Amino acid sequence: MAHEVSRRDFLKVGGMAGFAAGAAGLGIGSILGSPAEAHAETLTVTDFVYTCPLCGQKTADYDVLVKHFKEGHPEAAVPECATLTINGVEVKVQVEPHWTLRETLLKAVGLTGNAKEMCDRGACGSCTVLIDGVPALSCTTLAVECQGHQIETSEGIAADEKWRPLVDAYAKHDAAQCGYCTPGQFTVAKYIIGKYGEPTEEQIRAELSGNICRCGTYSRHVQAIQEAAIAIKGGN
Numbered sequence: 001m002a003h004e005v006s007r008r009d010f011l012k013v014g015g016m017a018g019f020a021a022g023a024a025g026l027g028i029g030s031i032l033g034s035p036a037e038a039h040a041e042t043l044t045v046t047d048f049v050y051t052c053p054l055c056g057q058k059t060a061d062y063d064v065l066v067k068h069f070k071e072g073h074p075e076a077a078v079p080e081c082a083t084l085t086i087n088g089v090e091v092k093v094q095v096e097p098h099w100t101l102r103e104t105l106l107k108a109v110g111l112t113g114n115a116k117e118m119c120d121r122g123a124c125g126s127c128t129v130l131i132d133g134v135p136a137l138s139c140t141t142l143a144v145e146c147q148g149h150q151i152e153t154s155e156g157i158a159a160d161e162k163w164r165p166l167v168d169a170y171a172k173h174d175a176a177q178c179g180y181c182t183p184g185q186f187t188v189a190k191y192i193i194g195k196y197g198e199p200t201e202e203q204i205r206a207e208l209s210g211n212i213c214r215c216g217t218y219s220r221h222v223q224a225i226q227e228a229a230i231a232i233k234g235g236n
Contacts, residue, residue, distance in 0.1 A: 050062050050064075050065040050079070050081070050094045051065075051094065052065060052068060052069070052072075052073075052079075053079060054072075054073050054076060055072065055073075057072075062081050062092060062094070065078070065079065065094075066078050079094055079096075080094070080095050080096065080097050080144065081093065081094050081095065082095045082104070082143050082144050082146070082147055083147055084104070084109075084143065084146055084147060084151060085149070085150050085151060086105070086109060086111075086151045086152075086153065086156070087151070087152060087153060087155065087156025087159075088150075088156065091109065093108040093109060093143075094108060095108055095143050095144065097142075097144060098142070099142070099143050100138060100139050100140065100141060100142060100143065101129065101136075101138040101139075101141045101142070101143045101146055101151070102114070102115050102117070102120075102127045102138035102139040102141075103115075103143070104143035105129075105138060105153065111153055111155055113153055113154035113155050113183035113186075114126070114127050114128060114129045114138055114153045114154055114183045114184060114187065115127065115138070115153075116180070116183070117139075118139075118180060119139070120139050121139070121140070122137045122139060122140040123212075124181070124184075124211070124212045125137070125181065125184045125185075125188070125210045125211035125212060126180055126181045126183065126184040126211070126212075127139045127183075127184060128183075128184035128187050128188055128210075128211065129151055129152060129153050129187055130150075130151070130152040130187050130190065130191060131146060131149050131150070131151055131152075132149050132150050133150070133152075133191065133194070134191065135187065135188050135191050135210075152187065152190075153183070153187065154182075154183035154184075154186045154187055157186060157187060157190050158186070162232065162235070163190060163228075163232070165227075165228045165231035165232050165235070166186070166189055166190065166193070166224070166225070166228040166232070168228070168231075169223075169224040169225070169227040169228040169231070170182070170186065170224045170228075172224070172227070173220045173223045173224040173227070174217070174220060175217055175220040175221045175223075175224040177215040177217055178214060178215050180214055181211055181212060181213045181214060181215075184211050185208065185211050185213065185221055188207060188208055188210075188211055189221070189224070189225045189228070191207070192204055192207045192208075192225060192229075193225065193228065193229045193232060195207075196229075197229065197233060198226070198229045198230060198233060199225065199226065199229060201222050201226070204221070204222045204225050204226070205218070205222065208221060
């Protein structure tokens with residue numbers, strides 16, 4: 001008789017395996033964001049290509065694009081460019097004035113953790129990033145408004161060795177199952193630990209109240225955050 005594996009067992013093993021691989025530095029991008037080569041901490045302004053939306057000409061230098069518009073399209077408005085500080089690195093990206101931070105992180109920077117399109121109306125919390133250390137919904141925040149501010153995403157937090165215990169705790173407690181809400185929960189988790197040190201269950205649940213977990217693993221998020229908080233405090 002063939003060995004049968006229940007859906008719950010499959011998700012439990014698969015979820016742990018995927019996240020454990022991330023904890024080992026092999027596949028954190030699958031849940032918390034895009035591959036390491038796309039992380040903002042590795043990007044420089046030369047990684048971006050600026051494109052003329054009128055004729056399609058591409059250049060690696062924004063000033064060249066501006067000159068191209070003045071000479072080739074003198075009646076048209078020059079495309080917007082925003083200078084953003086993402087995970088500690090300043091990047092200059094071409095954006096549309098109406099683009100949200102979520103759209104910009106995905107389309108212009110190549111990050112996929114907090115940039116996944118979920119509700120796209122500020123209701124689920126999966127796109128939550130930290131702006132100047134405070135949780136903010138990237139799907140309702142304009143990218144151009146973020147200039148001059150510090151933006152942190154799940155990719156940057158996961159790449160920081162100080163916060164490795166948080167990655168490990170999420171893997172141990174299988175807090176990330178389907179993975180949709182995880183980047184947002186993860187960034188808020190950093191905020192919670194930074195704010196409370198060793199937070200209580202009530203404090204964690206209150207701070208995570210704006211983050212919907214479609215798998216219903218709220219208690220596991222609490223366990224992971226509390227365990228990580230103790231480990232991080234011990235490592236300081």
